[in-house]
Amino acid sequence: MIDTVGGDIPAGEERLRLDVEDGVGILTLCRPGKLNAWSWESTRQLGLFADRIRFDDSIRAVLLRAEGRAFCAGIDITAPGGAITGRSGAERAHHTYEGVRWAHERFRAFAGLPQPVVAAVQGYCLGFGFELALMADVRVAADDAVFAFPEAQVGVAVDAGGDLRVAREAGAGWAKLLALTGRRIDAATAERLRLLQQVVPPGELAGTAHALAAEIAANAPLAVRGIKRGIDAYADAGLAGALDRVAMNAAITLTSEDSREGYGAKGAGRTPTFEGK
Secondary structure, eight states: OOOOOOOOOOOOOOEEEEEEETTEEEEEEOOOGGGGGOOOOOOOOHHHHHHHHHHTTOOOEEEEEEEESSSSSBOTTTTOOSSOSSSSSSHHHHHHHHHHHHHHHHHHHHHHHHSSSSEESSEEEEEEHHHHHTTTEEEEEEEEEEEEOOOGGGGGOOOSSSHHHHHHHHOHHHHHHHHHOOOOEEEHHHHHHTTSSEEEGGHHHHHHHHHHHHHHHSHHHHHHHHHHHHHHHHTTTTTHHHHHHHHHHHHHHHTTTHHHHHHHHHHHHHHOOOOOO
């Protein structure tokens, strides 16, 4: 069950943490033991922090970072509430569609923050992790970072618009290649595709990304926010309608027999057999 009304974050259940230092809001994925795997609860907390950051005038730029050896390894399939229920296939699809639309609203609040967001990416940046990084305005990665959309390999759609953002940045052909194959790419390739703005050695990632966020934060806030809004209005034209199609595709695939087969095969270490149902 998705918690759509709770406004608190219980102690010990933190998926993200917010610290503010000299005009920079540092938003940290803080479950390194799980490789910062994502869940419905992570989405809820991201929305709560987006609301806090949006109206905090002391935050002029945001640094999105992660603890541990991975930025985010994708969806946490062991998290409570992972599977949306219903009395029939149609009802499950309907509930999933509305759940994904709810998630998109949280992501839109984050991606649409008035403050620019700089992402610092290390290690695995897979599935939703890749999608989250693409919601940032500027991306810096360690040269050990690995990116992929593995969703089709387990029978589900890329459900947060990451493939659309790759199409925007790198072109439709690359978006289709990555999303249709699940192929992994390294940081150098991601930079060549214009999905990253800078690649640095792992030991330089934290300092480089923080310095970039601080550089943005030092500029005039009204000008910075206006620039971000103007560029986004141009770059994201048509994104809202496409995301609704994404939500429907996610609802169909997440409730399909193929997705059960895909995840089951992955857990068992065997090759899945998909039947298109």
